[in-house]
Amino acid sequence: MVDPEPGHERFRGFLALPYLGKDGQALSQRFRCIQEHDHRAFGHGKYMSMTDEPSRVFNIRGIHQADSTISVTEGEFDAITLSMAGLPAVAIPGATGWRSHHRRMLAGFNRVFVWGDPDDAGADFVRKVTQSLRSAKGVRLRDGDVNETYLAGGAEALHALIDEGSV
Ligand SMILES: [Zn+2]
Known part of the structure; x- marks a missing residue:
């Protein structure tokens, strides 16, 4: 360390x-x-x-790696996992971290998949982002959060959630 x-x-x-x-x-x-x-x-x-830090986007690089589709998560590790699974992703730290300037950053994508944890805070996160971005669609996580889904079913399980259609 x-x-x-x-x-x-x-x-x-x-x-x-x-x-x-x-x-x-x-x-x-x-x-x-x-x-x-x-x-x-x-x-x-x-x-x-850190004290007095604005709400930032984690893994800005994901925006530049992404083609016309990007994923948004509420946790840094979820974004890392999705990126490893071949799904370029950024994280907005914390379920309450969404700000209007994040919308401008994601405005150029045809499709923005929003991965909220399967709990109330996650549902709130998905609702906030999808209400603020027309291109945003929530992904319905059923078996835990992104990392748990990945551990249980691998990258395939994550891709399947996107392919089967979103909420
Ligand atoms: Zn501690």
Whole structure:
């Protein structure tokens, strides 16, 4: 593990999620606690943003890798998993992170697949994005979130969800 940069000491031991621009330059990072404990009891959340950071898009590179179709997730790991499965993806961190400027960024795509977790927050995320973007369609995850679906059925299971039509 590398030594934290100045100002990041409070995130020591956490997993850093780098937010890179299209040329790979570092824009920001978020952090994920990798301990299996009650994060609140330790005074932090499972995911943490740096203070005073705007809501950014994770994996901007996915926008440039994508053709006419792109996927949007609410978690960084979901976007990484979809990208590995051959589905270029960006993440809007957290189910409540959607902002109007994200719409402009995705406006050029013919189809935007929205992957929300199969829970209330996920449904809310899908609703927000699909209401704000005409090209957006929700993907109906049934067997857990993107990562769980991938672990259970591989890339095929993810592609099948898109192929069978979306909500
Ligand atoms: Zn923790």
